[in-house]
Amino acid sequence: MDKKMLAADQAAEMIKDGMVVGLGTGSTAYWAIHRLSQRIKEGLQIRAVPTSEHTKQMAMDLDIPLVTFADIEHVDVTIDGADEISPDFHLIKGGGGALYREKVVAQQSKIVMIVADDSKQVEQLGAFPLPVEIVPFGWEPTARQIQKLGCRTTLRKTDERAFTTDNGNWILDCDFGRIDDPSALHRSLKMLTGVVETGLFLHAADLVFIGTNDGVIRKERSDTMKIK
Numbered sequence: 001m002d003k004k005m006l007a008a009d010q011a012a013e014m015i016k017d018g019m020v021v022g023l024g025t026g027s028t029a030y031w032a033i034h035r036l037s038q039r040i041k042e043g044l045q046i047r048a049v050p051t052s053e054h055t056k057q058m059a060m061d062l063d064i065p066l067v068t069f070a071d072i073e074h075v076d077v078t079i080d081g082a083d084e085i086s087p088d089f090h091l092i093k094g095g096g097g098a099l100y101r102e103k104v105v106a107q108q109s110k111i112v113m114i115v116a117d118d119s120k121q122v123e124q125l126g127a128f129p130l131p132v133e134i135v136p137f138g139w140e141p142t143a144r145q146i147q148k149l150g151c152r153t154t155l156r157k158t159d160e161r162a163f164t165t166d167n168g169n170w171i172l173d174c175d176f177g178r179i180d181d182p183s184a185l186h187r188s189l190k191m192l193t194g195v196v197e198t199g200l201f202l203h204a205a206d207l208v209f210i211g212t213n214d215g216v217i218r219k220e221r222s223d224t225m226k227i228k
């Protein structure tokens with residue numbers, strides 16, 4: 001069975017009636033959204049907040065009831081993927097360009113469950129170039145400022161044109177190599193006017209489900225609220 005699907009299924013099984021669920025973005029969250037849709041057909045009652053326009057469309061196609069932040073005060077549980085997961089539950093996200101909305105939803109969530117295959121587990125973040133969402137106006141000076149922090153930057157493109165996020169912004173993929181101090185790097189990036197958000201999600205995962213050839217490994221952050 002697909003390792004991403006295995007992990008996503010286990011996370012989706014933890015969702016209970018009445019919950020407001022954050023729906024992540026990407027090829028692993030895809031499986032969780034499908035499993036939730038199946039469970040809804042079997043009677044599960046939830047409302048969901050999507051983390052991207054793509055996920056929103058998918059949820060609508062699968063008849064998953066949606067709400068917005070105008071309707072709710074918090075999200076009970078979010079299920080999302082990640083590009084890298086460190087042993088201290090830091091993440092790199094944004095490979096699909098959805099990092100801003102993913103972070104907003106994660107920050108409003110009581111519990112964040114990350115679903116991934118075992119290729120995403122790393123000892124130290126940084127092999128995956130860090131996605132940084134930037135404002136298009138003045139992107140070149142923003143890129144130069146980011147380079148001075150010690151990386152090579154690549155403007156993400158689709159079909160020769162800048163990839164545009166759901167928020168109308170662009171993404172710089174920033175190759176820092178191994179990131180020794182993710183908090184310091186995140187703070188430095190956030191000081192720059194053109195930076196909207198970074199793909200560094202610090203201590204962001206409460207529960208991690210890793211799909212492997214031998215089944216799913218579940219990891220729980222010890223200082224986090226336990227899901228009942």
Ligand SMILES: O=C[C@H](O)[C@H](O)[C@H](O)COP(=O)(O)O
Pocket residue numbers: 024025026027028029080081082083092093094095096097098099102
């Ligand atoms: O912007 C996209 C997200 O952060 C994804 O959750 C992340 O890139 C992981 O995606 P996938 O599950 O497809 O590897």
